[in-house]
Amino acid sequence: MAVYIQSAAQITIQSPLCDDWFTSPIRREGRYFRSVEPDFKAFIDPMASRRMGRLLKRAIASAMTALDGYKASLDAIVTGTGLGCIETTEKFLNAMLRDGEQALPPSFFMQSTHNTIGSVIAQRLKCHGYNNTFTHRGTSFDCALQDALAQFELNDISSALVCANDEMTEAYFQLFDQIGYWKTEEVTEAMFHHPTSEGSFAGEVSAAFLLNTQPTQQTLCRIDGLEVLFEPTDERFRQAVEALLGKADISREEVDAVVCGYNADRTNDEVYTRRLTPLFPQTTQIYYKHLFGEGFSASAMGYYVAATCLKRGEIPAHIRYKEGKATQPKHILVYNHFQDKDHSIALLSC
């Protein structure tokens, strides 16, 4: 059964809940950026949100925007989040370490479980359907999407909201800084093209995608398939790509572009080149992390960018990493990996 992305919404370090990044992106050069937030009052009344940290508010606002105008039933809510509501987790942890193990605030603990995000969305929508949460570092969203796609395939569901939500608190930025996740100097766009050191820059992502099986005028694109792999050999990787293309009955030459998670980290970026060059030597490559930053939910923006390009029928110059043949895009691969361990590759078409 064909699965379509009907709509998508994002709250990131670009202008929120719109596609301004496509035409007039905010240039991000630095080490750490927090999301640009919309006015949450339009989505949640203050009484209902009084215990919510900002990630929950972003999750609701992006989910409600993706679902705007959608009247049919929703069969599943699947969330990807690497760290969950880390801000409230830190609050509980700090209270415990500072004040000892007495009289600790329950609200912070309650929000510390990763599936708070998916459950708050379900409560908001009164959605009794399937609800699951994946917390697998840089492929958290890809795993969530795989869950939904497996159930579409089995005809167990015919609609799903698939989300990605991660925040980067000041404290967590510092922790990741300790272990070399970020560059020591400000990241510039030039570094994406000629990375000479390890590390990236931090961003935040809340993204929501509405998937179902009925194409409409509004439909962004079709998802032809997704492969999630752990430390694939070159042969296994090639097989997975061939399986994806074979199922959609297209050849490698018909792939118009590959979206890659280049993040200005030399080791990270080298993996994309090494894996893709033998299979797609001439194909256009798209990058997006220079706009949205790095983080466990960042890969969701790869899908977002691909879907937007397919819908609009163009790939704007500022996201073209490598020039291939100039065509109106019909088939785009979205390739993501985390430390060359977890890999995911999806085919989106229109």
Added chain:
Amino acid sequence: MNELITTLKQEIIEVLNLEGMTPDGIDDNAPLFNGGDPSVAGLGLDSIDALELIVLMERNYGIKLKNASEGKEIFKSVATMADYISKNRTK
């Protein structure tokens, strides 16, 4: 007592993050919890808020409740809560 009531209201607003609410806006005798019945006027707090109020009493007034259910009577209104605190506070 009046002073305690005003302080307590301020503390409740802060702990429960009741954005936009002022101590004057909370009736001393209005129910804090409506048991999910929106027709009952009051603050409309829930079970997690009750736990937060228990933490508030422990932190600020040195009162420790053993069981969450004891809160039911105490948290009927700001007035009943203030009354209980004034009789049982250890700080």
Added chain:
Amino acid sequence: MGSIVVTGMGIICGLGCGTQTVYDALRAGKPAIGTVRHLRTSHTELPVSEVAMSNEEMIEMLRLPSDRVVTRTPLLGMVAFQQAVKQSGLTDAVRTAFVNGTTVGGMEKSEQYYLEFFEGKHTEYIAAHDCGAGTEQIGRLFGHLDAMYTISTACSSATNALIMGANLIKSGKADAAIVGGTESLSKFHLNGFNSLMILDHEPCKPFDKNRNGLNLGEGAAYLVIETAESAQKRGATPLCELSGYANACDAYHQTATSPEGEGPFLAMTGALNKAGLKPADIDYINAHGTGTGNNDLCESVAIKRVFGDHVPPFSSTKSFTGHTTSAAGAVEAVISILSLTNGFIPANLNFSSAIEESGLTPVTKGLSDVDLRHVMSNSFGFGGNDSSCIFSKIS
């Protein structure tokens, strides 16, 4: 697509290490609820079900280098994972996915070193904090895994891992899956549950009128699942069939279940539908039964909605193992399968009188020589995340 069968299982929990040890303790009616030994907490008054082995002992047993950067949650996971893989005889000649459920991840170490992290000390544990890090460490014990997934839905995590694994196999995305969950005790979790005032200061009394909360536990358990054809081809002996499973959301409150138990009701009926079974076909329910006022009442209400006047024998084995949170779904899946294959229903300890609103009485003494064909296991989590699965004798 043929049926999904279980060909291996492994477990470690307060009751001990390995399926036989756990089964013996259940038969003997010997719970493992006691005082804290390994966890560094001031709450020594709270009963817990701790795994007897220390981290160092597990590292030695697993023959890991003694300086390995590893936290207790993946260590427990590795012990159970190895047992499951060994019993099934599964190798990486089969395209295998690993789906792991966990919530605290490396918190056991993070809460010790958190403030020092910022001073540049113990920073090797920073990358060990998130849930996916543990999954990778466990998964590396298996030759080559084709894919890894980490699920975190609090106390239903492991059951959701099982559901995901089954869906991956049925949709052709994997040929076999190792599924389950792991969770160690942590100061963070103990204090979190304590802040919700749902920890009993005595051994828990699931489904009792005077129940007073849960006891936290720790442990890990995994199942190897694959298609019947795959098992046959490999010459593996199926232990049972995974005949039904479902997840639903209560969509009511973050920590409380709805009075009518809508989520649990949908999970149980969904699992029955998937299995093509009627309520009357279920011979035993291994209930979620945490011992909290809210859960046990709502679960009872939901059970009555599903089974009407013919509620099958049920018990909560959390009275033996404590609530192993993210691992609970797998720990209890293993117990359910032991129950099914041995014709034995474990007791619900510490029960004396029924909840007035439901009048339901669980099995209070272990029952032997029972003809069990279909066993249901319930796991409900924070956020109203409710899952049920059904294990059936091979027909």
